[in-house]
Amino acid sequence: MTTAEPLRDLIITSVMDRAGKNGGFVTRADLSFVSLPTGGSRRVIDAARGIWNPRDMEATLSVVSSPSGPYADREVEGGLFHYSYREGSINGDNAKLRRAFELGVPIILLRKVRDGVYVPYAPVYVVDDLVGQREFLLALDESVRFLGSGNLNAPERRYAERVVRQRLHQAEFRGRVIAAYQTRCAVCRLRHGELLDAAHIIADRDEAGLPAVSNGLALCKIHHAAFDMNMLGISPDYVVRIDQKLLEEVDGPMLRHGLQEMHGSVLTVPQRRQDRPDKARLEQRFAEFVQRVS
Ligand SMILES: [Zn+2]
Structure with missing residues (x-):
């Protein structure tokens, strides 16, 4: 990410750092006062509108998108994200987003x-401005930035779509689950977002579906791995169980405090x-754990 605007880069880095600490999401409060390493803070979201155009910046800084259901295919057509113009004039708030396209600056x-x-x-880049369709095309990362919508053949486009949809799916599932658990491991209550994952209770094969938080658990890395390996089980009444063999082992503090003491x-x-x-999902999953133990 290189732009002629060091402030923009600094703000973007600060927002992504905040998201990392939270566990993959930011709140409206976080976005209203993003502290910068150089001191001071910046607003990164408009109070009411979807496009945030700071007065002292030539181009848009952020745009909001509110998915209301399963990802519309249109949203990631060609591996690019379709972002609708703000209603009304093709200029207005849209003009500064168009400026981000012209300048090639990240949003x-x-x-x-x-x-x-x-x-x-x-960094997300505006890579096209479709005035007739009243939408901008956004590249969600550098790897698709130079793949203009017309430059891909059909299999490449399908591949790019799958990659982008999967990325949205995973990031948003993690954000929704960890936000629901208030950035805390469900087993040990560890509060470091960087060390938390969103585990699936039952493997989710439907990439396109909107993943339910109720099929997820916020777990720290060690408890996620132990859960995936069925060394740690969770009963349908929300009690943590540790594999019997593991309970009988003698080892250092991670085994003792991190795993054995979580039993019950x-x-x-x-x-x-x-x-x-x-x-119901926990019950299905718990059966696998019990089977492994016996
Ligand atoms: Zn944990």
Whole structure:
């Protein structure tokens, strides 16, 4: 990422750092005061509109997109993200987004995953301005930036679409799950977003579907790996179980505190009922754990 605007780069880096610390998302409050390493803070989201055009910047800094259902194919057609003009004139707020295209400067795409919670993508580039369709085409990363919509043959386009859709799917699932658990491991309550994953209770093969938070668990890296290997199980009534052989082993503090002492503890679940782990899925998954133990 190189632009003639060091401030823009600094803001983008600060937003992505914040998201890393939170576990893959930023809140509206975070975006209202993004602290910069050089001191001070900047607003990175408009109070009401989808396009944020800071007065002292020549081009748009961020745009909001609010997916309301399964990803529309149109959104990632050709591996590029289709972003609709703001209503009304083709100029207005759209003019500075067009300027980002002309200048080739990076912007931040904020995907709203729940009220006041966004998964940020940056640097994102505006790679085309389709005035007739009233939309901009955004490249979600450098690798697709120079693949203009017309430059790909059909298999390449399908591949780019799959890659981009998968990337959105994974990042947004992680953001939604970790936000629901308030950046905390469900097993040990570790609060470092950088060390947290969104684990699937049941493997999710439907890439295109909107993944449900109730099929996810926010877990730290070690508990995620232990859960995936069925060394750690979670009963449908949210009690943590550790594999019997592991319980009998003698080793250092990670085994003792990190795993053995979690046996019998109760899972920390999200406040919202609809976000809590789905009991039927847990039951199905717990059967695999029990089978491994016996
Ligand atoms: Zn943990």
